[in-house]
Amino acid sequence: MEYKWDEAKRLANLRKHGIDFTDVPAVFDGDIVTVEEDRYGYGEQRFVTFGLLQGRVIAVVHTEREDCTRIISARKATKL
Structure with a gap:
C-alpha cells in the first residue's frame, strides 16, 4: 500500500505532536x-x-483512497 499526505500538514503535525508522517x-x-x-x-x-x-x-x-492511504494526522493516543 502506498501512503500519501499533505507536506504542510506533515510539518505542522511534526511540530505539534512530534510524530512524522514518514514514520x-x-x-x-x-x-x-x-x-x-x-x-x-x-x-x-x-x-x-x-x-x-x-x-x-x-x-x-486517515482516509482510504483507490490507490493509497492518505494520512491526515498522527498523535499520541490519550483516550482509547
Whole structure:
C-alpha cells in the first residue's frame, strides 16, 4: 500500500505532536485497531487506527483512497 499526505500538514503535525508522517506507515505493519471516525461531517469516510510506533500507542487519522492511504494526522493516543 502506498501512503500519501499533505507536506504542510506533515510539518505542522511534526511540530505539534512530534510524530512524522514518514514514520507512520510502520504502524500498519503491526497489530492495529481501526474504527470509523464519524463524529463530524467531513465529506469523506475517515478512520482512526491505533497502533504502536517506537513503543508508543498512537492514533492515526486517515482516509482510504483507490490507490493509497492518505494520512491526515498522527498523535499520541490519550483516550482509547
